[in-house]
Amino acid sequence: MSEVVQDNPNRESPVVRVIDLVKRFGTRAVLDGVDLDVLPGETMVVMGPSGCGKSTLLRHMIGSMWPDAGRVELFGRDLGEMGEAELDQARKRFGILFQSGALFNSMTVGENVALPLREHTNLDSDTIDIIVRIKLELVGLREALDRMPAEISGGMKKRAGLARAIALDPEILFYDEPSAGLDPVTSAEIDQLIMDLSHKLGVTSVVVTHEMDSAFRIADRMAMLDRGRILKMGSRQEFEEIRDDQAGRSPAGDIIRQFLRGESDGPITARRLSSGYAEDILGVGRGR
Amino acid sequence: MSREPIQPNMVERLGALALACVRYCGGMALLLGRASRLAFRGLFVPGVRFGRDALAAQIIRIGMRSLGIVVLVQVFIGVILALQMTPPLAPWGQEDKIANIIGVAGFRMLGPIITAIVMCGFAGASIAAELGTMVVSEEIEALEATALNPIRFLVVPRILATLVVTVLLSVVADVMIALGGYLAGLTLGPEVHVGYWQRMREQLEYRDFFTGLFQAGVFGLLIGLIACYEGLKVKGGAEGVGRATTMTVVYSIVAIIVAACLFTVVFYIYKV
Numbered sequence: 001m002s003e004v005v006q007d008n009p010n011r012e013s014p015v016v017r018v019i020d021l022v023k024r025f026g027t028r029a030v031l032d033g034v035d036l037d038v039l040p041g042e043t044m045v046v047m048g049p050s051g052c053g054k055s056t057l058l059r060h061m062i063g064s065m066w067p068d069a070g071r072v073e074l075f076g077r078d079l080g081e082m083g084e085a086e087l088d089q090a091r092k093r094f095g096i097l098f099q100s101g102a103l104f105n106s107m108t109v110g111e112n113v114a115l116p117l118r119e120h121t122n123l124d125s126d127t128i129d130i131i132v133r134i135k136l137e138l139v140g141l142r143e144a145l146d147r148m149p150a151e152i153s154g155g156m157k158k159r160a161g162l163a164r165a166i167a168l169d170p171e172i173l174f175y176d177e178p179s180a181g182l183d184p185v186t187s188a189e190i191d192q193l194i195m196d197l198s199h200k201l202g203v204t205s206v207v208v209t210h211e212m213d214s215a216f217r218i219a220d221r222m223a224m225l226d227r228g229r230i231l232k233m234g235s236r237q238e239f240e241e242i243r244d245d246q247a248g249r250s251p252a253g254d255i256i257r258q259f260l261r262g263e264s265d266g267p268i269t270a271r272r273l274s275s276g277y278a279e280d281i282l283g284v285g286r287g288r
Numbered sequence: 289m290s291r292e293p294i295q296p297n298m299v300e301r302l303g304a305l306a307l308a309c310v311r312y313c314g315g316m317a318l319l320l321g322r323a324s325r326l327a328f329r330g331l332f333v334p335g336v337r338f339g340r341d342a343l344a345a346q347i348i349r350i351g352m353r354s355l356g357i358v359v360l361v362q363v364f365i366g367v368i369l370a371l372q373m374t375p376p377l378a379p380w381g382q383e384d385k386i387a388n389i390i391g392v393a394g395f396r397m398l399g400p401i402i403t404a405i406v407m408c409g410f411a412g413a414s415i416a417a418e419l420g421t422m423v424v425s426e427e428i429e430a431l432e433a434t435a436l437n438p439i440r441f442l443v444v445p446r447i448l449a450t451l452v453v454t455v456l457l458s459v460v461a462d463v464m465i466a467l468g469g470y471l472a473g474l475t476l477g478p479e480v481h482v483g484y485w486q487r488m489r490e491q492l493e494y495r496d497f498f499t500g501l502f503q504a505g506v507f508g509l510l511i512g513l514i515a516c517y518e519g520l521k522v523k524g525g526a527e528g529v530g531r532a533t534t535m536t537v538v539y540s541i542v543a544i545i546v547a548a549c550l551f552t553v554v555f556y557i558y559k560v
Binding site: 059062063064087088089091092094095096098099100102103104105115116119120161164 | 421426432436
């Protein structure tokens with residue numbers, strides 16, 4: 001499958017493609033026809049309010065959840081059509097930074113970073129040791145090599161998770177809420193790391209976040225996910241214009257603007273208040 | 289809500305219970321199938337990575353932790369057996385048969401089954417808690433995303449380790465029950481302890497020993513399987529981990545006793 005990408009003359013064909021993706025939990029459609037393209041080398045930020053399906057979308061892109069309808073393509077191949085072996089090959093070509101870092105708590109930071117190298121390459125342990133030190137240096141964590149995950153801070157865990165994600169020199173990096181729960185300085189450091197990896201190594205990045213400062217800092221393009229659909233996908237400049245624009249131009253624009261500005265008044269809050277509130281209080285219209 | 293929720297009737301409840309049972313057993317069977325395939329490939333297909341280090345680490349971890357308790361418990365079981373058999377046997381002058389009975393009961397069943405029950409607590413609960421915590425902290429997902437199969441990487445070494453450790457500890461347990469009986473015999477009188485080992489050796493056949501070990505292997509497999517299954521299907525944070533730990537111990541003990549009963553019936557019918 002690697003040939004598919006390498007032989008492709010059009011460098012601009014997307015490395016990640018989400019096509020009409022639908023995912024239901026019970027009867028509730030968390031993703032309701034999502035389309036998304038991520039081009040090689042760019043940083044795509046997917047944002048949206050809590051519970052809009054951002055993390056679910058990310059989990060579909062890494063093949064840990066399967067769609068009810070639609071499909072996800074990585075490197076031009078449908079994830080759903082890949083067998084286990086091919087999926088594993090694809091997984092070696094991307095890395096993920098989980099929200100909590102998801103370090104293996106029974107191993108030291110160094111062993112965490114070394115694990116993908118030990119399991120997927122035939123490098124000898126001296127070489128692996130050197131690579132681990134390089135990766136940790138890249139995220140500024142060389143001194144934490146022999147520490148256990150429980151002994152380091154949340155920000156350090158994320159950086160260690162990032163070092164592990166880039167251990168196999170992936171072509172795509174997925175980030176799940178990279179700055180959630182971090183102080184502003186650490187958060188900015190993580191953003192800087194994301195940009196460095198993208199610019200220096202040419203890695204394609206897909207970032208899921210609801211931290212707007214961070215989103216505008218790192219994004220080349222952005223997509224706004226709302227109630228299981230992509231409300232808008234466009235360049236960072238387009239989103240900046242919507243943010244700074246006047247209200248009332250379009251309903252979708254108003255939703256995006258409220259979100260980008262982080263205002264308490266607007267269509268998102270109005271929607272929340274008007275949906276079933278009276279029925280709930282009065283106890284009508286909801287019986288079985 | 290405006291109306292009372294409809295209560296499921298008896299038939300619906302029974303149906304739901306039956307479905308849940310089938311689903312649970314089906315899930316475990318799938319896990320066992322995948323784990324066996326991966327274990328088989330890892331052990332016998334050259335070039336496929338297996339993780340001997342992980343297996344050794346698990347065996348040492350589980351085994352060392354359980355060894356002391358198994359020794360302690362089994363000696364006491366031997367003492368209890370000897371003391372309780374004396375009153376009914378003494379009027380007939382048959383106290384010397386205590387050695388024979390302890391031999392058969394210990395080697396065939398009590399050694400393996402009590403070892404397995406100790407293992408439920410030590411190995412089962414800790415495996416379920418460990419895997420459950422890994423699910424909650426996204427570690428399992430991280431493994432999958434690193435193209436490492438959690439079943440190969442976590443489940444296979446744990447199931448194999450509980451299996452091997454239960455069998456090995458059962459051998460220790462057999463000896464300890466016999467020793468417990470002998471120690472009790474020392475206080476009960478010469479009828480019991482003089483010639484104790486001799487009589488036990490005469491009574492015991494190889495099949496008493498090996499059927500016991502076979503059962504120990506099955507018990508170990510059940511514990512490892514239930515613990516891994518419960519651990520991997522944890523949902524909902526720390527509470528879920530606690531629940532998985534409890535259910536592992538409960539289900540493992542039930543499974544062990546049901547299996548023991550089935551084996552005893554089969555061995556009895558076929559005179560094994």
